[in-house]
Each structure stands twice: as structure tokens, then as C-alpha cells.
Amino acid sequence: MTAASTTPLRLGTRGSALAMVQARYVQQRLQALGHDVELVQITTKGDVSTAPLAQIGGTGVFVTALREALLDGRVDLAAHSLKDLPTTPADDLVVAAVPEREDPRDALCARDGLKLSDLPAGARVGTGSPRREAQLHALGLGIEIVGLRGNVDTRLGKVADGTLDAVVLARAGLSRLGRLDSVTEVLDPMQVLPAPGQGALAIECRRADTSLVEALGALDDAATRAAVTAERTLLAVLEAGCTAPVGAYAEAAEGEDGLELYIRAVVASRDGSLSIRKSATGPLGGAEQIGRDLALELLADGAGAVVDAGGPASKEE
Numbered sequence: 001m002t003a004a005s006t007t008p009l010r011l012g013t014r015g016s017a018l019a020m021v022q023a024r025y026v027q028q029r030l031q032a033l034g035h036d037v038e039l040v041q042i043t044t045k046g047d048v049s050t051a052p053l054a055q056i057g058g059t060g061v062f063v064t065a066l067r068e069a070l071l072d073g074r075v076d077l078a079a080h081s082l083k084d085l086p087t088t089p090a091d092d093l094v095v096a097a098v099p100e101r102e103d104p105r106d107a108l109c110a111r112d113g114l115k116l117s118d119l120p121a122g123a124r125v126g127t128g129s130p131r132r133e134a135q136l137h138a139l140g141l142g143i144e145i146v147g148l149r150g151n152v153d154t155r156l157g158k159v160a161d162g163t164l165d166a167v168v169l170a171r172a173g174l175s176r177l178g179r180l181d182s183v184t185e186v187l188d189p190m191q192v193l194p195a196p197g198q199g200a201l202a203i204e205c206r207r208a209d210t211s212l213v214e215a216l217g218a219l220d221d222a223a224t225r226a227a228v229t230a231e232r233t234l235l236a237v238l239e240a241g242c243t244a245p246v247g248a249y250a251e252a253a254e255g256e257d258g259l260e261l262y263i264r265a266v267v268a269s270r271d272g273s274l275s276i277r278k279s280a281t282g283p284l285g286g287a288e289q290i291g292r293d294l295a296l297e298l299l300a301d302g303a304g305a306v307v308d309a310g311g312p313a314s315k316e317e
């Protein structure tokens, strides 16, 4: 794929406001490199149905339709939120780029400027994510978690109209949508760790399109790639060994021997009664091993016995 190529690259995206902003960002980055890129909207089951994600096939529903469009040749590349991408890779597809990530932390959007510690006992906090539910319960604030789905506007609307006292959302999504004004507290990873891959994008294409794979590689950010590789390897190992929700956050930081990864992870029961947290550091080049080793340590510490009452299908964000 060279700057001189005449047929535009077809970039598949979901039609939600967040997906469109993300796709336009990828389009702009590629256009800056001289590629002609057009957006192709693909509707997924997750966009049409309002049923709980676990009932309609998990977070994978957002991804499956895009992957089918890639494999059918309807689009040449697809932009996903990395945290929605299953840890099992798709045959014949490759994540050719993971651009520099946004701040991956979760954010509280509460009424009246309230912070987590200001929420009264019994406050109604909306989230559809078992990971957020587990970690919020583990803080022991006595808040009530209310299941919630829908796009970012719908969720924020439940606070604005008084149905809920607060919602918890990814700060990255709010930032991309220009809604950071709704954030009343960015949650400290010491209290709430984000989902593996949160705040990062994945640009996927057909493995056989070797020149496109190479061209997209220009958008890859090595530090982000290493961080999300550690987080997602940890998730993959834990998915095999436990059913409870998982949070993980890896950061690249300057260490004594150059750049190092610092990863923190949590496995917690949905009701917050049990939670195990651990951290590790290692060389940036050893991301997979760092993630795998930390997952095995969590399992050795009993992560497998931390049971998610909702079962494995309810890990969705």
C-alpha cells in the first residue's frame, strides 16, 4: 500500500458516536501518511439489541460483524476498542497496529460534583461491567450497583435525569466524545483498575494483506503495544483459570535498565467480598511473560477460588 495507491482503503467501523470518532482518528492518521481512506459503517448485534451483553454473546458481538466484513472483503481494515476484542485471535486476521493509548482509567460521573467518598450509603451507581461492580463493592462504601447498558449519552442521561446518583465509564471514551466535563472523579487505579486494553484502539486487517499490515504498522506505539500485550496475556491466562472479573493496568516507565513495564492486576468476586491484587515489573520486551507470570501468581494466591456468581459469560465491560 503506497501513497500513490488509487483505490481508497475501506475502514470498517461501528456506527456509534464513540466508534465513529475512533474511526475518524484512524482515518486522519492514515491520511497524514498519504493513504486515501473511506469509512464503512457496519451494524453489530450489540448496537441493535438492548439486552444484557452476556445474553447476546458477550463483548465479542461488537467485534464479530466487523471481522466478518474483513473476511468477506467488504472492508480492508477495522478499528476496534481494544478492550472489546476477545483474547483469542481471529484466524487470518492480525492486529496490525495499536496506536498510543488514551488515559485508561475509569471515571465517576456523579450528580452535584460528588466524588466516590461523598456518595451516601445506598447511592445508586450504574455500570454493566462486573469488573467495575466488583471493585466498587470491594471499597465497602455501601453503594448499590444498578445494571446499565447503552451508549455513553444514554448512560450520562441517567444521572442528568436523576434515575441514578452516578455512573462509571471509561475516561477515554468520554475524552474522545468531548464529555470530560461530566467527570467528577478519575478513579485511582489503587482502588479501581481498568479493563485490560482500556483506552487503546486495535487496527485489524487480513494477515494476507502484507503490504497493508506493514503500512498500518506505522501507527503502532511500542509502549502501548507492550502494555496491552501484558494486560491481555494476563487476562487470557485468567480466563482459563477463573471466572471472576479481572482488572489490569500496565504502564511503561523509565527503570534502572531502560524502559520497564509496571503492571497491576485484580481479580475480585462480583459482590466484592473477595479480591486479590498483585503487581509486577519487568522489561518492556518481556510483556507476554510478565502478564502470564502475574496471572499464574494470582491463581497461586487463590484467584481460581474467587467465583463470579454471574459465571464466565458475564465478564463483559
Ligand SMILES: NCc1[nH]cc(CCC(=O)O)c1CC(=O)O
Pocket: 059, 081, 082, 083, 084, 168, 169, 170, 171, 172, 173, 197, 198, 199, 200, 201, 317
Ligand atoms: N464496552 C464499551 C466500551 N468499549 C470501549 C469503551 C471506552 C473506550 C475505551 O476503553 O477505549 C467503552 C465504554 C466504557 O467502558 O465506558
